Amino acid sequence: MKQWFKRLSGAVLAVVVVLAISAPTPQTFAAQSDQSALLSPADKILNIAHRGASGHAPEHTLAAYEKAVQMKADYIEIDLQMTKDGVLVAMHDETLDRTTNGTGYVKDHTLAEIKRLDAGSWFNRKHPDKANPTYVGLQVPTLEEILQTFGPEGHYYIETKEPGLYPGMEEELLRILAKYKLTGQDGRPPDVIIQSFSPHSLQKIHRLNPAIPLIQLMWYDPATPGKATITDAELNRIKQYAVGVGPNYRKIDQAYVVKVRRHGLLIHPYTVDDAKDMKRLLDWGVTGLFTGYPDVLRDVLKSGKV
Ligand code: G3P
Numbered sequence: 001m002k003q004w005f006k007r008l009s010g011a012v013l014a015v016v017v018v019l020a021i022s023a024p025t026p027q028t029f030a031a032q033s034d035q036s037a038l039l040s041p042a043d044k045i046l047n048i049a050h051r052g053a054s055g056h057a058p059e060h061t062l063a064a065y066e067k068a069v070q071m072k073a074d075y076i077e078i079d080l081q082m083t084k085d086g087v088l089v090a091m092h093d094e095t096l097d098r099t100t101n102g103t104g105y106v107k108d109h110t111l112a113e114i115k116r117l118d119a120g121s122w123f124n125r126k127h128p129d130k131a132n133p134t135y136v137g138l139q140v141p142t143l144e145e146i147l148q149t150f151g152p153e154g155h156y157y158i159e160t161k162e163p164g165l166y167p168g169m170e171e172e173l174l175r176i177l178a179k180y181k182l183t184g185q186d187g188r189p190p191d192v193i194i195q196s197f198s199p200h201s202l203q204k205i206h207r208l209n210p211a212i213p214l215i216q217l218m219w220y221d222p223a224t225p226g227k228a229t230i231t232d233a234e235l236n237r238i239k240q241y242a243v244g245v246g247p248n249y250r251k252i253d254q255a256y257v258v259k260v261r262r263h264g265l266l267i268h269p270y271t272v273d274d275a276k277d278m279k280r281l282l283d284w285g286v287t288g289l290f291t292g293y294p295d296v297l298r299d300v301l302k303s304g305k306v
Pocket residue numbers: 050079092159195217246270271290
């Protein structure tokens with residue numbers, strides 16, 4: 001994976017050439033494996049553990065990330081919020097209420113206050129079939145604690161959540177990544193992917209460090225009927241700073257996937273927990289999936305020999 005980014009550009013070029021010669025048509029998962037053989041091994045389809053292996057353990061705890069690593073996910077996904085005293089912590093929501101025994105906004109609490117909260121018991125209550133006494137009392141981890149735990153060999157797929165709430169979030173993220181030598185310094189490729197729904201946040205990161213691969217997350221209102229579309233103009237704009245897009249899998253169809261790939265961009269839909277959905281999306285040509293069940297995706301990928 002250390003060669004991931006270096007080999008990415010060549011592999012993306014290979015995809016573009018393949019797609020230019022022969023426009024993608026509906027194909028089986030197995031047939032797609034043949035096409036994948038043309039790609040660099042480093043460009044294998046990415047198994048991205050959504051909030052860690054969050055189908056098995058409380059999201060965004062070290063326990064969920066450890067399970068993801070055990071299940072051989074390629075990346076652990078980390079959503080970031082920022083505390084009152086400016087510390088980046090892993091949490092999906094901007095408030096503490098859903099996944100801890102605290103209440104209120106993360107931004108209104110210091111790290112010391114947040115560290116006193118229990119970020120695991122809610123999972124045992126919500127999923128009694130998967131409850132584990134060791135989850136009781138788990139803490140909200142800081143980004144630095146995660147990087148210290150999984151080290152330079154870990155692969156991190158980090159989202160700047162609510163960047164409008166946290167001025168300076170991008171600078172702090174890049175400072176920490178540089179401290180742990182994850183930003184491609186010393187001639188090494190970056191060991192991170194950064195994602196956001198905010199184009200402004202990604203464009204800022206791209207200005208600060210153009211070597212880091214970025215994924216533009218796409219929000220489509222689930223209440224809107226029909227499938228989402230994406231225009232050539234949108235894709236051309238995204239290509240200025242990002243290497244791919246991450247749409248809600250429920251809102252896309254094969255035409256969407258084909259269009260993105262024709263533009264030479266990666267596509268990592270979220271959040272796909274069912275094996276049948278995974279297979280369908282892989283047949284369409286996605287290049288990675290966010291899942292709370294990296295073990296299920298690993299088995300699907302094995303069955304398709306991708
Ligand atoms: O980052 C991919 C996916 O996680 C986006 O949705 O709300 O789960 O962060 P969300």
